[in-house]
Amino acid sequence: MHLASITLLLCSAQVQAFSLDDVATKAKALSEKNYSAPASNLPVELSELPFADYQKIQPRPEEFEWSERDTPFKLSFYHQGMHFKTPVKINEVTATTVKEIKYDPKRFNFGDLKFDQQATKNLGYAGFRVMYPINQQGKQDEIMSMLGASYFRVIGKGQVYGLSARGLTVDTALPSGEEFPYFREFWIERPKPQDKHLVIFALLDSPSASGAYRFTLRPGQDAVVDVQAKVFLRDSVGELGLASLTSMFLFDPKQPPKQHSFRPALHDSNGLAIHAGNGEWLWRPLNNPKNLAVSSWQVENPKGFGLLQRGREFSRFEDLDDRYDLRPSAWIEPKGDWGKGRIKLVEIPTQDETNDNIVAFWTPEKLPKNGQPLEFAYRMHWTLDEPALHQPDNAWVAQTLRSAGEDKQANLIRQLDDSIALLIDFEGPALAKFTQDAAPSSQVSVGDNGKLMENSLRYNPATQGWRLTLRIKVKDPEKPVEMRAALVDGDQSLSETWSYQLPAHTATSR
Incomplete structure (x- = not known):
């Protein structure tokens, strides 16, 4: 040698x-x-x-x-x-x-x-x-x-800083207080x-x-960060958050601001995407709630999750200074089997864009004993290429819109009926074979606090996709309403699952 x-x-x-x-x-x-x-x-x-x-x-x-x-x-x-x-x-x-x-x-x-x-x-x-x-x-x-605590931010080519990652979260949104x-x-x-x-x-x-x-x-075009970690507990914790992401969501067309803004939307991310271990894809649009809101999904061996900026046309933001259209999505790709646990989403009320009010992380079902290492590894993608972050031959949610619900009367005059309308646009190759005469079906479920008044699906020629319209009557405005929707063809799933929480006080405040 x-x-x-x-x-x-x-x-x-x-x-x-x-x-x-x-x-x-x-x-x-x-x-x-x-x-x-x-x-x-x-x-x-x-x-x-x-x-x-x-x-x-x-x-x-x-x-x-x-x-x-x-x-x-x-x-x-x-x-x-x-x-x-x-x-x-x-x-x-x-x-x-x-x-x-x-x-x-x-x-x-x-x-x-x-x-x-x-x-x-x-x-x-x-x-x-x-x-x-x-x-x-x-x-x-x-x-x-x-900079600061265990926060870090990364960008790729042509991107500007937006959401952050964190090394670890402890007791986020628990009554004991976050560490x-x-x-x-x-x-x-x-x-x-x-x-x-x-x-x-x-x-x-x-x-x-x-x-x-x-x-x-x-x-690179996308920035990639591989993370390996060994964590040791020195004291009992209520909840440990791994692969944590922190972002900001202030408003968008489904939740407009109280005061008119020239910007149609203002957020670093507008949804949480999950690729579950069983192969299911979920999309949860983000909210800026009136009160602290916590959602979680039981998942075994997740294949991926992340906070995404889905929809990047400049016209969605119209902001020349802060360029929200160039802020990256962050996707977590676990390495190895993470076992049983939950992906958790925390949404915190905020009045301005300087506060990061969104937190998403994985929390394992079982924690090691004090002194024993919790070992995990994952890859992070910081990207503008959201289409790469959902199943390519599936359909996905392009946008969610919200308005006061209305009923079109026989005289064609629209009358508000104290319901809330949600319009979900699905797009993707899985829908290409369907026509107005042979449409897919919608599979919708609404939690106990809501009554489904309308479930209608129609072809959207502008996007060559399908628009699902749901009208919901909220029973108790002090409580949120959980909803899920997907497009199906018989027993075959065609789309990711739209999983949404209509925040408390929605009916009375907007």
Whole structure:
């Protein structure tokens, strides 16, 4: 064997000597100790920065990590400030070393902010960004952000930031109150010049759990992130959320805003898609409810789930500044069998788009004993290609519309009848063989709190699909109504299942 080959093998072995197991050892040790909350080291002039002033602190491109190296990946850092009060430790992993990337105020442009420069000398980084020339050769674009608790965001080519992912959620929407685990330390492998991926390790901590994570980021038209994790419980939890996604839904045509807006819709995602282990596909349109709403689906060995931005025409949003039409969907593809559990959706009331009010995650039926690892892995797709995220030969829900229900009288005048109308447009190749004279059938179920007044299906020549119209009378407006609908041909399913919760107070407020 050539000397160069031997050297390469030795270097590879040394890099592999730092692995997920090394982080897992640290996580297990943390879980065996009492939790110690991180202490703020911020001076007052930085901890009380308003958002606009915090935004003035920007990284200097010439000071990006690896800026002097021949690699397409670079790192820039977030400065501490505002509510980012505690530093996270960030390390670089090479073939021979594991070395902390020390804080240096020279990496930042502070704009016109005035404060004692000595106040920053003992600070750290609040998080980091991954830079990569995804849109134009030689131009560094931000493609991943790790900032705050266990949150991270990723984008592919031509995308802008929208929804976020989280390493772990604990007791989300439970009366006990939610816990927010945080990444306290990172290890990032220095990429080689030819590398098309970046490996990031993270150590997670919280009062109830600790964890070890390995993220492998692959930039491209779609961004792909492979996640491996080992989580250790140090205390009992009500509910553990894995592969968590957080998004924002404010309004759309099925739930318009109280005050008129030039934007027909405003959301980072408009639905939860589920590919169940039994092969069933479900689509749950999102709501901005009056009160906290929680939905869940019992699933064994899920094949995939995600929060999607389904329908990307600019005319759906009409927003030149925030470009909601370019915000990615995030799809979770589990690796291996995850067993029995639930996919859970939490919808929180919000009055503006600055609040992420949607959370979706997988929660396993059984949790390990304290000190025993919960191991799981999945692949994340950050994409604008929603058609790739449903069964290609099936039909899917293109949109859901809502209005006050009305009955067309004999004199052709429409009269409101105190019902709620929901119009669901189905499209897809499974419907191509049907004509107005030989239509598919609709299979509809409505929960006990609703009475089905109309169930009609008609051909939609504009989309070459079918529109299902449901009229529902709500019995108790203080409670929601659960509904399901699908298109069938005899006993053969033609479409994904539309699974919707009409929020409480809908009949009286809209």
